[in-house]
Amino acid sequence: MDESSRPLDTLNSARGKPVMVDLKNGLRYVGKLRAFDIHINTVLEEAEEHHNGEVKRKVGTVFIRGDAITIISPA
Amino acid sequence: MDESSRPLDTLNSARGKPVMVDLKNGLRYVGKLRAFDIHINTVLEEAEEHHNGEVKRKVGTVFIRGDAITIISPA
Amino acid sequence: MDESSRPLDTLNSARGKPVMVDLKNGLRYVGKLRAFDIHINTVLEEAEEHHNGEVKRKVGTVFIRGDAITIISPA
Amino acid sequence: MDESSRPLDTLNSARGKPVMVDLKNGLRYVGKLRAFDIHINTVLEEAEEHHNGEVKRKVGTVFIRGDAITIISPA
Amino acid sequence: MDESSRPLDTLNSARGKPVMVDLKNGLRYVGKLRAFDIHINTVLEEAEEHHNGEVKRKVGTVFIRGDAITIISPA
Amino acid sequence: MDESSRPLDTLNSARGKPVMVDLKNGLRYVGKLRAFDIHINTVLEEAEEHHNGEVKRKVGTVFIRGDAITIISPA
Amino acid sequence: MDESSRPLDTLNSARGKPVMVDLKNGLRYVGKLRAFDIHINTVLEEAEEHHNGEVKRKVGTVFIRGDAITIISPA
Numbered sequence: 001m002d003e004s005s006r007p008l009d010t011l012n013s014a015r016g017k018p019v020m021v022d023l024k025n026g027l028r029y030v031g032k033l034r035a036f037d038i039h040i041n042t043v044l045e046e047a048e049e050h051h052n053g054e055v056k057r058k059v060g061t062v063f064i065r066g067d068a069i070t071i072i073s074p075a
Numbered sequence: 076m077d078e079s080s081r082p083l084d085t086l087n088s089a090r091g092k093p094v095m096v097d098l099k100n101g102l103r104y105v106g107k108l109r110a111f112d113i114h115i116n117t118v119l120e121e122a123e124e125h126h127n128g129e130v131k132r133k134v135g136t137v138f139i140r141g142d143a144i145t146i147i148s149p150a
Numbered sequence: 151m152d153e154s155s156r157p158l159d160t161l162n163s164a165r166g167k168p169v170m171v172d173l174k175n176g177l178r179y180v181g182k183l184r185a186f187d188i189h190i191n192t193v194l195e196e197a198e199e200h201h202n203g204e205v206k207r208k209v210g211t212v213f214i215r216g217d218a219i220t221i222i223s224p225a
Numbered sequence: 226m227d228e229s230s231r232p233l234d235t236l237n238s239a240r241g242k243p244v245m246v247d248l249k250n251g252l253r254y255v256g257k258l259r260a261f262d263i264h265i266n267t268v269l270e271e272a273e274e275h276h277n278g279e280v281k282r283k284v285g286t287v288f289i290r291g292d293a294i295t296i297i298s299p300a
Numbered sequence: 301m302d303e304s305s306r307p308l309d310t311l312n313s314a315r316g317k318p319v320m321v322d323l324k325n326g327l328r329y330v331g332k333l334r335a336f337d338i339h340i341n342t343v344l345e346e347a348e349e350h351h352n353g354e355v356k357r358k359v360g361t362v363f364i365r366g367d368a369i370t371i372i373s374p375a
Numbered sequence: 376m377d378e379s380s381r382p383l384d385t386l387n388s389a390r391g392k393p394v395m396v397d398l399k400n401g402l403r404y405v406g407k408l409r410a411f412d413i414h415i416n417t418v419l420e421e422a423e424e425h426h427n428g429e430v431k432r433k434v435g436t437v438f439i440r441g442d443a444i445t446i447i448s449p450a
Numbered sequence: 451m452d453e454s455s456r457p458l459d460t461l462n463s464a465r466g467k468p469v470m471v472d473l474k475n476g477l478r479y480v481g482k483l484r485a486f487d488i489h490i491n492t493v494l495e496e497a498e499e500h501h502n503g504e505v506k507r508k509v510g511t512v513f514i515r516g517d518a519i520t521i522i523s524p525a
Contacts, residue, residue: 007491041082116157191232266307341382
């Protein structure tokens with residue numbers, strides 16, 4: 001994620017790169033960032049679901065509802 | 076779900092295909108994606124309700140309120 | 151609920167038919183769908199309140215606030 | 226509550242009649258429906274607060290914030 | 301609180317009178333209603349904080365954020 | 376906080392004065408009220424974080440997101 | 451964070467400086483404030499995730515969804 005002054009610019013610069021998305025329910029999704037919108041609805045590709053640091057399952061392409069998300073960070 | 080740059084495009088490309096919808100309350104609905112809107116209100120057909128990895132019941136056509144959803148992924 | 155492309159169309163086609171409405175608090179209301187709006191505020195007639203699979207009480211006509219709802223499915 | 230096609234029409238037809246208002250926190254208020262608005266902010270008169278099926282106290286006229294409510298049904 | 305058809309009219313008629321404001325977190329504030337707005341943000345004067353039916357502290361003038369409130373009733 | 380008819384007027388009259396801000400998560404911030412907006416996003420200066428009635432740490436200038444707040448009262 | 455009358459002015463004056471961002475889920479992110487918006491969506495650089503006062507992991511650049519945040523304070 002490169003230099004920018006608005007939060008969504010930061011997400012934009014991460015498109016196509018691997019990211020971790022942490023949810024309010026404690027789950028984490030790790031995959032390639034394909035898409036997001038102003039609600040932070042987010043789509044990852046080739047994603048895996050993690051819980052307590054372990055991979056639980058491969059989920060492929062996953063749509064994550066923005067309000068379920070706490071943070072998005074580079075994987 | 077095919078290549079696209081907005082999250083709802085990804086959902087759109089999944090219409091008519093089997094998906095899993097996970098809720099904040101821990102339940103999962105597995106069925107064919109018939110419809111969704113910008114709130115992510117979602118309708119599945121021939122759906123089953125899962126809890127802790129087991130099928131609890133067949134629910135047929137189910138309307139899921141968007142704000143109850145965490146993720147939608149291919150089944 | 152018949153074929154349609156928007157989630158509210160699906161609810162509309164269920165008017166006058168028996169449905170189950172599940173709430174975030176774990177309660178379920180089973181009755182005939184009389185009315186709903188874009189917030190998914192919903193009115194059932196001849197409704198019963200269920201908890202843990204058992205009928206707790208008959209509630210007659212019941213107004214359910216949309217944001218308390220997780221799913222609506224045919225009864 | 227009489228025949229109508231919008232949820233608020235149903236509430237409107239209950240004005241002046243005894244209703245039960247159940248809250249997300251498990252409390253119930255039973256009284257005569259005086260007023261409500263589009264947020265489902267609701268005012269009851271001659272109201273009682275119930276908890277676990279028992280009357281806890283008389284509250285007279287009570288304003289209930291709409292987003293605290295799960296259901297409203299005839300008393 | 302006197303006769304009126306909108307919920308905020310009821311609050312308006314309680315201005316300057318003692319009220320109880322119950323919060324989602326279980327606390328209650330008892331004081332004289334000075335001000336409120338459409339979000340139900342509320343200001344009480346000469347207020348006391350109650351918990352489990354006991355006065356915990358005197359808080360004087362208190363601003364209560366509307367979305368923290370469940371009910372407002374006469375004290 | 377002086378005489379006024381809108382809740383935000385009350386906050387306005389408290390600018391520059393010591394206040395306590397209680398959060399939904401049980402923490403309290405005590406400091407001088409520098410700024411607030413219509414969402415009740417609030418900035419305190421020379422602030423301390425309290426938990427269970429004890430000072431946990433000095434936080435200096437703190438920005439508090441409005442929706443995390445339950446009440447603001449004079450310190 | 452310098453003198454200003456609106457909460458976002460305070461955040462603006464902290465750009466490029468080290469801050470702590472506390473979340474509703476109990477986690478804390480400590481890093482350099484790069485960006486924020488009106489929803490308080492926030493981006494930190496060279497960030498660390500803390501839990502119970504201990505560093506759990508380095509997260510580099512992190513996007514934090516505004517509604518997950520309780521407070522932002524200087525680190």
